Amino acid sequence: MVNPIRLIKASIDTGRDLLRPPTAGDNPDTADAPRAPVLVPIRSLGANHRSRIADHLLSLDDNDRYLRFGYLAHDAQIQKYVDGLDFERDDIFGIYNRKLELLAVAHLAYAKAHGYEKCAEFGVSVVPAARGRGYGARLFERAAMHSSNEGVRMMFIHALSENAPMLKIVRNAGAHVERDGSESEAYLMLPDASLDSRMTEMLEERYAQTDYNLKVQAKQFWSVLGELQEIRRNAIEAQKRSAS
């Protein structure tokens, strides 16, 4: 089970980090990818996050779109997929940075077909600059734990056989992988839910929501401060002009 002391420490670290003004180094395109913190704030996403999910997926290049969807999804196809996300039936998880950009998104889709009600399919993407930090693996773990807690017995992953990082994640988690030429199917049998898994998920979600709220407040704070500094600069300039 997740250690509550670690959760509190992680929240304090987040708060301390948010007191730094945002810099170019926060841009996932320019940042040297640091290792992920021990506890990654993975939160469940509702329909109000739809446009940010679209931004995340539309930012993926052709190769990543091919790996994520199994075909080269064009912008309109991605938009259609995002518009069709059913937040009531499925679960979507995400990891935000301090600029409130989604670094990673996972979709856990529950099977609809009769006889497969206890199965769920997992799909994930991480922006290139944030890869190798363990976000993909953490999202997989979180989805597996959530599936167990929802009574799902098997998590299913469809990946292209060339997708070495994804296949590594599922193998590390103990999934059975069957390769069929250029495509691979992975199956992970899930344990029953326990008090431990329910408590852990509840605490992790609470931590992620707190982390997100702090990021929202910090973003507002730095934007107001930026506007005040701009007003001050303009006033000084105007003063200088009228004095000369």
Ligand SMILES: CC(C)(COP(=O)(O)OP(=O)(O)OC[C@H]1O[C@@H](n2cnc3c(N)ncnc32)[C@H](O)[C@@H]1OP(=O)(O)O)[C@@H](O)C(=O)NCCC(=O)NCCS
């Ligand atoms: C697949 C993907 C989600 C992985 O995300 P990530 O955050 O970089 O993954 P992680 O850091 O958690 O772990 C990747 C694992 O693969 C390993 N890995 C990375 N590149 C690898 C490579 N070229 N060959 C073999 N293993 C590799 C890492 O070492 C790590 O394993 P480890 O924990 O045993 O060290 C990301 O690459 C991605 O978004 N790809 C495009 C979309 C996609 O393929 N989605 C999956 C379809 S379901």
